Amino acid sequence: MSLPMPATLLVISLCGYLIGAVGSLLFMRRERLAAGFAFGAATLSGLSGLLGALFFLAGGAGVAPPQFELFPPLIPYIHFSVRLDALSAFFLMLVSLLGLAISAYSLGYAKGFFGRKNVGVLGAFYNALVLATTLTVVADNIWLFLIAWEIMALTAYCLVSFEHEIVETRKAGVLYFIMSHIDAGCVILGFLLLFQASGDYSFASLHNLGAEMAPGKRDAAFLLFLLGFGIKAGIVPLHIWLPAAHPVAPSNVSAFMSGVLIKTGIYGLTRVCFDFLGAPPLWWGVTLLTVGTISAVLGVLYALMEHDLKRLLAYHSIENIGIILMGLGAALMFLNTGHPVLATFALIAGMYHTINHATFKGLLFLGAGAVLHATHTRNMEEMGGLIKRMPQTAFYFLIGAVAISALPPLNGFVSEWLTYQALLQGFGTTESMMRLIFPLSGALLALTGALAAACFVKAFGITFLAQPRSAHAEHAHEVGPAMRLGMGLLAVVCVVLGLFPTQFVRLLDPLTQQLTGQQISVQLSAANGLVLASLSEKGGTVSTLGITLMAVCLLPVPFGLWLVFSRKTKVRRGPTWDCGQRGLTPRMEYTATGFSKPIRMIFKALFQPRRDVQREYDFSPYFATNIRFESHVEEVFEQRIYRPLRILILRVSRRIRTIQHGSIHFYLLYIFITLLLLLMFAL
């Protein structure tokens, strides 16, 4: 059997992960070898998968998607068939790119566990996770998809609870486990509804199935999938597992989870909404757009309140998933109102942001991992001054921070610009009141962007600038070459995706052709691909390359002027004014909590900040001997939704528990009576 080039590369990549997982377990006793083997194999497999996806996408829309069976079916109906169509290839590119960079990084990162934890197990689960994620996005059969989906959830659980000695880790692991199974349940129910209509398990039979389904069932399927894939993607209010699970996982795993794993939710939603259900009612798009907007704003607001570096990044993932959903929701609305070209444009915005978020969030988590590796703390208030001690990590982190803050010329800017353009053009597409949602969500997207920038000023400033706030930070050191390579790779991708958007959009042509039947990369590029244009005349054009060139040309000008005119002035150096105290200490530096206080005050209604100050003094309150200060931010969703839900479930379970007699005969009797009733019922 001869396979086309991309499929061959995909098979090589799948086998590579498998070999990496098995080898890692075999060499468990020799940790250096195990780590090298596992992450080396994963790196090469990632490279192979990436090349395969690029080959396929570069081939254009005309190439027939290769389809093959992994191994012959053991049981009737369950085919392990894989198909590399444009949507799968796009996500394969994303998984493999991140797999490549994160595995390279892990070669160095795993050394932190030597002698402390079993690295062989880490490598095996890591490879299994990447393998399952890859299979999820290329599966062409409901069974294979669900099996891969479940393996992905389980291996991710094992990796989250890798450092299970810590109570916090175990709690986060259980929370993730529960949430991911609710999500799997919803997805299974959704597929059952689809199967009922199609009568076949292959994805090909589900294509455009929505037209044949009863509207009620279609809507039910949409809601189930939204719930299921929404939990995986981490949309508000289903997001609570993200800020719990991402920080406690090893940093390479959190980079993979935040960069890739949550994107499988986006993959699922895109697959279901555009491929399977098709011809969406207006309210689907409105729902996605609303949910996306809420997630974006709330995600960034909660991120601002965090001073745990990795939790902060986790909340930013929620924000960015929101931005992606805004693109997808707008695309669904345009499809409904009969504007396929605009829908394609919005879809491109969403997909572009998907890969952008994967790269810069992967980069930022790797950077946070490097900081954690060097300082052994996640608390930003104990960092500071790291730019002197780890200059390269600081540089890469800065690139990630600029990209996620949507500043030109990096990639975050391009996709958020596209999303704006899509939203701004949406107002004129429909007469219904629903059009009001476009300017509203556009405005909120602007707010989100600004808040994200503020948040990363805080994250970068408090972590890397000023003086070290603790001994940990003082003794930090630069990380090894493998870790820098991983970060550098993603940083380069961030820059490339930012500078050459028109070239990248061309790779999306097969995808849009498959999902909306349009190819608009030519319309989007102007001036030989140097300028990215939006579709309408009234919309704008932007050239990140031009901005960069201009910056490079114009930056020397003020320096030249300064050189010319500063001859006469004299420079005098003196100590920083310290208000008359004796010397400045790191304790006087601006803190993360202090930095975010204005925003905490503005959004008081949401955060409901509480603070608790206790002073102890001997004779006068002005000369306190001891001050205790505590401040809290209300976790609205945990307190208002999940806590009552948990209490309710526990109460009902306690009631139900009375039928658990502990006697085998009663249990058998229950089953027997059920069986008899079912038989009678069947008559």
Place this chain on the structure above:
Amino acid sequence: MNTPPTETSSQFITLLASLMLVVQLLLAVQRMLVTNIRLFALQSLLLAAIATVVACVFGAWHVLVVAVLTLIGKVLFLPWWLERLVRRIKIGQEIHPFVNMPASMLICGALTVLSYVVARPFTSLERLGSNTLAVAIALLLTGFFLMINRRKAITQVLALLTMENGVMLAAIALTTYGMPLVVEIGIFFDVVIAVMVLGILVFRIRESFDSMDVSKLNELKW
């Protein structure tokens, strides 16, 4: 290969199936453990015979594999293993079933009637005589009832095995070629392993509670 079933072979299969049901009813009233085990072996032998007839008449040779497996596993190995267990724990009688003999006989009869009613819509699908599916369901239901009615762990194992015989019979009766071989072998090994585990468990229960009565297991709760 696919010669249609002759009237004779069909009737022969029906006869064997009804004998299986008779053995099942005997199991319901028999108290001696060793006799119970031997009755089960006899029932399995009948099942193997049915499988052999099906294999020969339809030329479905993988059903023959099932027959051989049944013969080795359920006629020879498991009864031998269970008898050894009974000898080692030195308890020969099932003492107190929850429902007494005449009542359980009546209940088994009612269950058999029910299974005939349930199986009626499917009689047209059957290839092997009109009663086989009904008998299979009856085996399943009465096996289940036996499991609830008995106290001793070992008789429950036997009841489980008779239920499994019913499942196999249904598989052979409903489809000419049986289930796919993989599934059949899978079920078969499941049962063997389950019995081994239960056998060991029986031993442990006896050690911990000085009795084989599973109704004492609820002491494990809390």
